[in-house]
Amino acid sequence: MMRKKQWIFLALVLIVPAMLFTVSCQKQTVKTEEPMAEPAAEEPAAVEEKEEAVEVTSDASLAADEAALMAARNMFLNEHIYFAFDKYNLDDVAQEVLMRKADFLRAMADIYITIEGHCDERGTNEYNLALGDRRAESAKSFLVDMGIEAYRISTVSYGEERPLCTEQTEECWAKNRRDQFVIN
């Protein structure tokens, strides 16, 4: 039961703000779905479908939980934090993202995570490996300061060895200077 309450909290904390950001995209989806709903209303075999619908709703509440879990999990995994060149300090945006990560980790008290520190390709491998270490450690320190148990968080630096983007542009380099979060 605790878990369920936490999920509602999580959904509010994580999913709702996330939806706010995606509103403009969703509007378009709604519009395309509208004409599809009309022929369904004219269907004669309504009784059989109702019975099925009952079952579906009870599944649906579970599925909604599941979906919320998946959404929160995906957000945790896919929302990276970013750094300036040769820097490992956390800017305001990175701190906001980390606060959401802390909420997730508080709600999911039994998961362990690894923070991966990454760099762009500029500079040399050795120094970037050290820099990635510091980027991962600064995110870990922040989460620990937010009350997350240190033993649940491992760090690993990949330096410039695992870029997400391989073009030689500032836009691409910016994407590579990141911490990525993995659930163990």
Place this chain on the structure above:
Amino acid sequence: MKKANCMRRSIIPTAALWVAVAVAVLASPAAAQYEYIDINKPFLRKIPMAIQECVPLNDQPIVQENLLQTTQQLTDMLNFTGYFQMLDREAFLVDPLKPAVKAADINFANWTTIGAELLITGGMAKSGEMIDLEFRLFDTFSGKQLVGKRYNGKMTDLRSIIRRFCTEVVLQLTGNRGVFGSKIAFVSTGSGSKELYLCDFDGFNPEKFTAHKSISIFPAWSSDGKWLAYTTYANNKPDIFIRQVNGNGRVVIDKKGTNMTPAWAPGRFELAASLSVSGDQEIYLLTGKGKIIKRITRNWAADLSPTWSPDGKKIAFVSSRSGSPQIYVQELDSGRVERVTFEGNYNTQPKWSPVGNRIVYTGTTFETGLSDIFLIDMEDLEPVRLTGDAGNNESPDWSPDGSLIVFSSTREGPSRLYVMTTYGTDQRRLLSLPGEQSNPGWSPDLSNY
């Protein structure tokens, strides 16, 4: 052995002086006691050398192709040093039907006329897979034979026989065994992941050394050439593996955090490495078995990439303690630290010359991200740029005799390995392999082991 004292920052006058000395030395009857090549300034004037095509040693028939192959390999290997100006065989004034190979038969005027100061003659006999080889090195002015060697072995030993003769030649001319007995370890992505490979000093015979199917980087040779330490993600995080080059010995340094940039102490089974076990990258001294002997750096900043002075009393390393990565030197006994790079805001990858008080490193320009190789003398701390206008140049390392520098460059697109002299001259590609190559580590002279 006479060694001309290196007169720094006065290259031109020193060169003129050196030429005069060289001429006097070449003319003197005791020439063999002196060095022909000043190893402190060997590339200012390349010595004109003629290598006569190898002749059959006896009446047994031998295919022309074997003779040419031997002559060419000998020429290529000696050329690799950058010491010599190889004279065109077309210009030789010799009777192709009666080429002379011994001092008594050679008309040295034929060689001095075309400008040759050194001459190598060779002979070869082949019987089945067995070969006999004879090589002689002459001083064409004095007419003296400086080196004469006879070898026999299998045809498959040809390269190693020629390598041994080249070692004799360079030992005679410089007082140093040169590069021929060394290998280069490097990283290649040819198999789809970063693995370590080994090749001969000249890029020949590349072979895969690791099969971790992970990221394996930063190879470092022990000073006896028997062990390779490197960083690998074989266990999903950066650890240092130490492996016997020819054997099954294996040590793992897998402290919490990032274990990286191992560097072996000269003459000892000990290494310095950067570990983040204390929370940030610090340099430690460890035994070859991976036990921490002591912590060398103590600083809030990242300290990494240690490299040893040849006497083993100091290390140079990279630290971000000034806010940007710069190179520092620390005396191990006193703990005294001195910053040595001040130009540019990103100086990394230092490697201390195995024979002198100089450090080669990579300087990166912030805005472009482009890197070049620099050389800095510990006496004056004036950096000299050795590469330029040719892509990214990184990861320099010294040949064991301190005469050449191997490095990686993107000048032809993908990252590949190149070699140059310590003056930045004679830049050429080391080898052609699929994928990209980086992080070269040049071994000590392995020929005695």
